Amino acid sequence: MTDRHRIALTVNGRPCEAEVESRRLLVDFLREDLGLKGAHIGCEHGVCGTCTVLMNGESIRSCITFAVQANGSSILTVEGLSGDGRLHPLQEAFWDHQALQCGYCTPGMLLRAYEFLQENPRPTPDQVRAAIASNLCRCTGYQFIVEAVLDAARRLETAGAGRGQEPAAPRA
């Protein structure tokens, strides 16, 4: 018995159509069928968070979501964070603060932090800790990740402010 379904979704801004077996996990669809290896498989039962991707802007565990359930949705993976050969400010902050060691949790951590900073652009350290509690890291002890997210918040604010000011306050 092989039950297959056609799905149409958007992945990192690109429309995508595929036929998937109903039991295909979203993380396997992304990794194996689309070659997007950024979403990692850790615990495979929804605990560790390394498979985190955004579905319609909301963080989800792609290891406990079937690909068929993603039909019609918009998915963002870590590959979609950077653009034009440039890292996202959050990724730069992770680099600068050495917020990764083995890097296995990093894609999930980045996407969770990305979502969180959109909801809360000026978080406190405690709020960052609570937000990333959904994602496990066994290397860093979290301190550098928290520092990187806080720094990324400042970078994004500066970048956002700069963009916002351009039309209103042109340089004299």
Place this chain on the structure above:
Amino acid sequence: MKPPPFVYHAPTTVAEAVTLLDETGEEGQVLAGGQSLIPLMNFRLARPGHLVDVTSIRDLDYVRREDGRLRIGAATRQAAVERDPAAAEQAPLLVEALGFVGHEPIRHRGTVVGSLAHADPAAEIPAVALAMDAELTAVGARGERRLAASELFTGPFSTSLEPGELLTEAQFTAWPPGSGHAFLEFARRHGDFAVAGAAVLLHLDGGVVDRAAIALCGVAGTPVRATEAERRLLGERPTPAVVEAAAEAATAGLTPVSDVHGSSAYRRQVARAYVRRALALAAERAQGGTR
């Protein structure tokens, strides 16, 4: 591991879902948020032959305020209830408890009604439903029926739902002004299931308790309503001594399981402390005039 093969169905109406569940019989299983079911399938502890995805039924995705009741459909995600202003007003106990359900990514997928049907004895939402005397609607091939939350939970992960029956809605009746709520739990890690948790509602009239509801999770095979402790609170001012006595009454008869997270006696002790704290917080909120 990977889940075993199954046939996926995405009905768009309740009638279609019920027909599918009826036709697939023992092989059929409702899929809602899947945040408990899919891990079980990945472990191959669950092997349903057919999954009927109720989140594809648009008509079941709602949070409605109606005649002092909060109505939540079976397709509604926990995160949607958490940020719903009507939910915060009508059922602040539920909204507070939702903050303890897994983490945000889990609540983006998980549903309130699915958590009730899953009936994990350590889960938060079933305890809230019990404390609030939630009314549930179940639809099966033979029609629709109403049942109380107290009639739903029959054992660990077991409910009184008939084979093929679909839980379509949960209704939570708001408590009147002058009420206070509190949900508190102890877990080893943020987002874990509770070692023990307490869901409490109090209504005070002139500083005296005239209505009380206490439910616990994590301390038995089902969520537990502490009716004896509730009775003892009636007619009393919620002083520390009264609250302590109620917490003792709420937990005295419990025999929670011993496991890696703690012994039976330890769990009972934790439950007692959390009932006490929840009662004190609910009383404070009731007196503060905030709900």
